[in-house]
Amino acid sequence: xxxxxxxxxxxxxxxxxxVKRKGRVREALAPYFYIAPALALFAVFVLAPxxxxxxxxxxxxxxxxxxxxxxxxxxxxxxxxEVIRRxxxxxxxxxxxxxxxxxxxxxxxxxxxxxxxxxxxxAFRTIIFLPQVISTVxxxxxxxxxxxxxxxxxxxxxxxGLDSLARTWLGDYTWALPAIGIVGAWVxxxxxxxxxxxGLQQIPGSLYxxxxxxGAGAIREFFTVTVPGLRGVLAVTTTLTVVxxxxxxxxxxxxxxxxxxxxTMVPGMQIYQRAFQTGxxxxxxxxxxxxxxxxxxxxxxINRFAERGER
Amino acid sequence: MEETSPEKGRRKMRGTLTRxxxxxxxxxxxVFAGCGGTPGSSNEGASxxxxxxxxxxxxxxxxxxxxxxxxxSREALLKAAGEAFTAKYPNIKVKVxxxxxxxxxxxxKLALSSDKAPDVVQGNLGWSLDGPLxxxxxxxxxxxxxxxxxxSERFPPEGRRILEFTPDGKTYGSGTLVGIAYTADIIxxxxxxxxxxxxxxxxPKSIEELEAAMQKAKDAGEIGLMMGxxxxxxxxxxxxxxxxxxxxxxxxxxxxxxxxxASFTDQGMVDGAAKVQEWVEKGFVPKGANGLAxxxxxxxxxxxxxxxxxxxxxxxxxxxxxxxxxxxxxxxxPVTAGDASRATGSFGAAYEIAAKGENPDVxxxxxxxxxxxxxxxxxxxxxDLPSFPLDSPVEPRFGVDGEIQKAFExxxxxxxxxxxxxxxxxTLGSEVIYPGMQDLVAGKVTPEALMEKAQADREAFLSKxx
Numbered sequence: 145x146x147x148x149x150x151x152x153x154x155x156x157x158x159x160x161x162x163v164k165r166k167g168r169v170r171e172a173l174a175p176y177f178y179i180a181p182a183l184a185l186f187a188v189f190v191l192a193p194x195x196x197x198x199x200x201x202x203x204x205x206x207x208x209x210x211x212x213x214x215x216x217x218x219x220x221x222x223x224x225x226e227v228i229r230r231x232x233x234x235x236x237x238x239x240x241x242x243x244x245x246x247x248x249x250x251x252x253x254x255x256x257x258x259x260x261x262x263x264x265x266x267a268f269r270t271i272i273f274l275p276q277v278i279s280t281v282x283x284x285x286x287x288x289x290x291x292x293x294x295x296x297x298x299x300x301x302x303x304x305g306l307d308s309l310a311r312t313w314l315g316d317y318t319w320a321l322p323a324i325g326i327v328g329a330w331v332x333x334x335x336x337x338x339x340x341x342x343g344l345q346q347i348p349g350s351l352y353x354x355x356x357x358x359g360a361g362a363i364r365e366f367f368t369v370t371v372p373g374l375r376g377v378l379a380v381t382t383t384l385t386v387v388x389x390x391x392x393x394x395x396x397x398x399x400x401x402x403x404x405x406x407x408t409m410v411p412g413m414q415i416y417q418r419a420f421q422t423g424x425x426x427x428x429x430x431x432x433x434x435x436x437x438x439x440x441x442x443x444x445x446i447n448r449f450a451e452r453g454e455r
Numbered sequence: 456m457e458e459t460s461p462e463k464g465r466r467k468m469r470g471t472l473t474r475x476x477x478x479x480x481x482x483x484x485x486v487f488a489g490c491g492g493t494p495g496s497s498n499e500g501a502s503x504x505x506x507x508x509x510x511x512x513x514x515x516x517x518x519x520x521x522x523x524x525x526x527x528s529r530e531a532l533l534k535a536a537g538e539a540f541t542a543k544y545p546n547i548k549v550k551v552x553x554x555x556x557x558x559x560x561x562x563x564k565l566a567l568s569s570d571k572a573p574d575v576v577q578g579n580l581g582w583s584l585d586g587p588l589x590x591x592x593x594x595x596x597x598x599x600x601x602x603x604x605x606x607s608e609r610f611p612p613e614g615r616r617i618l619e620f621t622p623d624g625k626t627y628g629s630g631t632l633v634g635i636a637y638t639a640d641i642i643x644x645x646x647x648x649x650x651x652x653x654x655x656x657x658x659p660k661s662i663e664e665l666e667a668a669m670q671k672a673k674d675a676g677e678i679g680l681m682m683g684x685x686x687x688x689x690x691x692x693x694x695x696x697x698x699x700x701x702x703x704x705x706x707x708x709x710x711x712x713x714x715x716x717a718s719f720t721d722q723g724m725v726d727g728a729a730k731v732q733e734w735v736e737k738g739f740v741p742k743g744a745n746g747l748a749x750x751x752x753x754x755x756x757x758x759x760x761x762x763x764x765x766x767x768x769x770x771x772x773x774x775x776x777x778x779x780x781x782x783x784x785x786x787x788x789p790v791t792a793g794d795a796s797r798a799t800g801s802f803g804a805a806y807e808i809a810a811k812g813e814n815p816d817v818x819x820x821x822x823x824x825x826x827x828x829x830x831x832x833x834x835x836x837x838x839d840l841p842s843f844p845l846d847s848p849v850e851p852r853f854g855v856d857g858e859i860q861k862a863f864e865x866x867x868x869x870x871x872x873x874x875x876x877x878x879x880x881x882t883l884g885s886e887v888i889y890p891g892m893q894d895l896v897a898g899k900v901t902p903e904a905l906m907e908k909a910q911a912d913r914e915a916f917l918s919k920x921x
Contacts, residue, residue, distance in 0.1 A: 206495075208587075209495050292747075315744070403687065405893045421885050422881050
């Protein structure tokens with residue numbers, strides 16, 4: 145590889161140079177051999193399909209007959225597409241539900257669970273984490289039933305005399321998206337909590353002792369010791385939850401298919417519709433590439449932000 | 456990072472980063488080279504429609520005929536038809552493969568272009584699937600078989616157009632039959648006989664009478680029109696029932712078959728949408744219909760909720776099983792009592808001959824068998840609606856199935872069968888009209904705006920076809 149010549153050029157030209165050079169080359173290449181198996185898998189199963197997607201996004205293609213190269217037309221089309229804009233806007237709203245809520249609640253629960261010696265703590269932890277291990281489709285089916293016209297939520301509302309609030313939540317233009325967001329929050333609170341609990345164990349107990357000696361109460365302790373100590377974990381949870389919102393598909397697919405109207409449309413649903421239902425593979429790929437780019441930028445941004453805070 | 460200064464660490468990291476980037480670029484280059492090229496194939500390897508066709512397959516090489524379907528509820532029926540076919544031709548076994556409907560178009564396209572292609576596949580009406588399959592050369596143009604077997608003559612001329620394409624797959628509604636379906640369907644109104652009687656009403660003979668009946672039902676605390684519009688299709692089918700009467704048959708057919716001059720913005724088409732919206736506003740349909748799945752609405756109707764239900768004949772077996780004699784069916788009433796009704800329906804989602812199938816003669820013989828009296832008999836006995844006339848009348852299984860058969864005959868005698876609007880373009884259904892019908896029910900779109908949107912989708916598609 146061309147990389148190997150650079151260090152070699154710096155060494156003096158002498159009799160032993162060849163041997164030395166060989167050794168240095170081997171040394172320089174060694175790390176790549178270590179990562180080669182993983183890199184190969186990554187290249188075949190992640191990179192290649194991704195690049196293939198990028199390639200296809202320049203075509204108008206129905207999935208079967210010969211495609212036509214149309215350059216960037218798919219991209220200009222989706223930038224002007226109202227439904228696509230709407231679906232990305234919906235993701236922004238979803239982020240509030242599946243990132244902000246789980247992180248805040250997860251953080252509070254984790255801090256509370258770690259502070260006090262609660263009886264049956266393992267049981268609590270397991271119960272809160274449980275939604276995370278249920279398949280999303282099962283979660284979606286359960287919640288779809290909960291939200292139904294004659295489902296438990298409405299029954300409860302009616303039982304306490306709030307009949308006017310009862311509605312078919314998933315068919316309501318205002319409430320369908322928040323309803324899905326709440327399911328996302330319910331799923332992700334457990335994950336955030338477990339990550340925070342793990343992070344808390346990394347914070348040296350001496351810091352808490354010091355804070356207590358200085359007379360800090362529970363709340364002060366939370367903001368001066370716990371939160372700063374969890375900065376790294378916060379970056380991880382933010383990344384995971386925001387990306388979860390961006391690539392959400394399964395919940396929406398099972399619960400509303402993007403409806404009513406286009407109230408709960410998300411990019412993932414658009415990709416599915418275009419690629420598998422209406423035979424516009426090129427356009428679907430363009431949406432996918434755009435989505436991947438946004439995920440990449442968001443992830444990078446969050447990590448930058450977290451790193452800057454660390455220094 | 457404790458032992459290195461942050462500065463040094465950063466510089467070191469930058470070096471690593473550059474090197475990793477270089478590796479990434481190399482890997483990407485190698486990978487990219489492997490996936491270039493224009494996607495898709497021109498399907499040259501596929502067999503063209505054979506020059507000579509044979510209708511005698513009793514001496515054909517023994518084989519298994521792979522038949523793809525997406526109709527879950529008719530799987531048993533199709534299997535039974537396959538067994539009957541094998542009984543007639545012991546050299547041919549039939550294997551029915553059931554596929555999920557939601558991703559069916561892409562599945563079937565991939566399967567048909569693979570080396571292990573099925574022999575017979577179920578298509579779907581118009582531009583939703585049949586057109587793209589024919590254009591891509593994935594199914595054969597069966598004109599020769601059609602001439603040999605005389606399939607076309609078994610259909611009424613207007614009704615037949617629903618299954619017709621020009622051989623190049625460019626124009627819908629004329630040309631040759633793309634295939635054969637053994638079950639037909641028609642959309643109309645189911646009704647709860649007992650409830651209608653309790654309200655002191657008879658089967659409505661005009662749109663006005665229907666509206667009066669729904670109003671009376673509502674005043675009596677009943678649901679006038681049961682509707683579950685979770686996927687937008689039940690409001691669409693209600694819309695068909697109205698717009699087919701308010702707009703002329705030529706208009707609707709012209710829209711679907713891509714004729715110049717026909718448009719979704721036709722006054723009758725707009726008025727039909729306005730009627731649906733009006734019915735929702737007047738409280739004839741259940742509150743929150745957009746949050747109720749169509750299947751759930753049918754299930755609720757079967758449990759004695761609602762006076763009318765607007766859906767297709769496919770609901771008959773479930774409703775008949777649950778409600779026995781208490782469920783009836785009538786054609787969408789015309790504007791003026793006594794006029795002939797037009798109704799949306801079809802001669803089914805056709806079974807078609809795969810271009811890469813093993814032996815097209817055998818596939819064609821199977822299609823002909825599906826179009827025969829023996830299968831029609833089996834369909835009628837199952838309480839379903841056969842596409843083709845029966846040799847001898849079959850005792851209705853529930854009652855409502857008999858009413859549907861009569862209604863279907865009645866519509867076809869007047870040549871009043873109207874194609875599905877969803878078949879107008881590949882995108883019209885899932886991207887425009889299904890979500891649009893939810894918007895309409897929720898009062899989020901005006902009838903005019905919705906029809907303009909539909910027309911824009913249609914025009915964009917037609918300009919691409921030409």
